[in-house]
Each structure stands twice: as structure tokens, then as C-alpha cells.
Amino acid sequence: MCQGMTQGMMILDTLRGARLQSQHRKPIIYVEYLENAPWNRRHQPDDRPRFCGVGSLLMRAAIELSRQEGFKGRVGLHALPQSISFYVNHCGMADLGADASYQNLRYLEMMPEQADAFITMGSKQ
Numbered sequence: 481m482c483q484g485m486t487q488g489m490m491i492l493d494t495l496r497g498a499r500l501q502s503q504h505r506k507p508i509i510y511v512e513y514l515e516n517a518p519w520n521r522r523h524q525p526d527d528r529p530r531f532c533g534v535g536s537l538l539m540r541a542a543i544e545l546s547r548q549e550g551f552k553g554r555v556g557l558h559a560l561p562q563s564i565s566f567y568v569n570h571c572g573m574a575d576l577g578a579d580a581s582y583q584n585l586r587y588l589e590m591m592p593e594q595a596d597a598f599i600t601m602g603s604k605q
Contacts, residue, residue, distance in 0.1 A: 511557035553595025
């Protein structure tokens with residue numbers, strides 16, 4: 481919330497296990513839903529969002545919850561096609577490919593090392 485309005489929201493699940501081989505079945509925070517308010521998105525290159533970084537702040541909150549739960553920053557999610565670049569290139573998540581059991585959306589995961597790098601990158605900006 482900012483200026484009395486919802487700027488973004490997220491729904492998390494703590495009852496999932498990691499799929500990455502090196503982390504297989506270790507607990508993760510699963511992001512069921514993450515959304516920016518429409519006025520905070522860049523639809524065109526010259527668009528000026530009202531608030532920048534809402535998605536990054538929400539991902540940081542998911543990582544912090546993962547750490548608080550003892551999951552060491554492990555986070556997973558299924559990404560919409562338009563969001564894959566953000567999660568892979570900006571957040572550093574690993575792309576595990578299309579998931580036929582989940583509408584063929586790509587499944588992405590963040591290991592503890594990736595979570596540390598994401599948090600460190602954010603603190604330098």
C-alpha cells in the first residue's frame with residue numbers, strides 16, 4: 481500500500497518442495513500470485529509507472545519469508561509468458577521449463593545463492 485492504494489499484492493504457499501535437483505524436495509516459498517497495479521507497469525518503452533520496483537519488493541518479501549521459515553531463500557513459481565524475462569534476468573531464477581500439469585506455464589525456482597545475489601543487488605540500487 482502507498483498513498484492509500486494497493487500498488488501490488490502477492491499470495492504465498494509454504495507447503496511446497498523444490499524441484500531443482502540440488503534442492504529437490506527441500507521446502508520452498510511458492511508464489512501463487514504476484515501482481516503489480518496496472519499503473520505501475522511498463523506497457524510501452526516510454527511508459528512511466530507511478531511506482532517502480534513493486535515486483536522486486538514483493539520478490540524480496542518472498543525471499544525474506546523463505547529465510548524466516550528456515551528455507552534459506554528458496555522460492556518457486558509458475559510464470560506468465562510476459563513475466564519470464566523479469567524472473568530469469570532480473571531476479572536470477574532458474575527456468576525448469578514448461579509444466580504440463582500447470583497450463584504449460586514455465587516453472588522457475590530460486591536457490592539460496594540466487595536469493596542472496598538478488599538481495600545484494602537490490603541493496604546496491
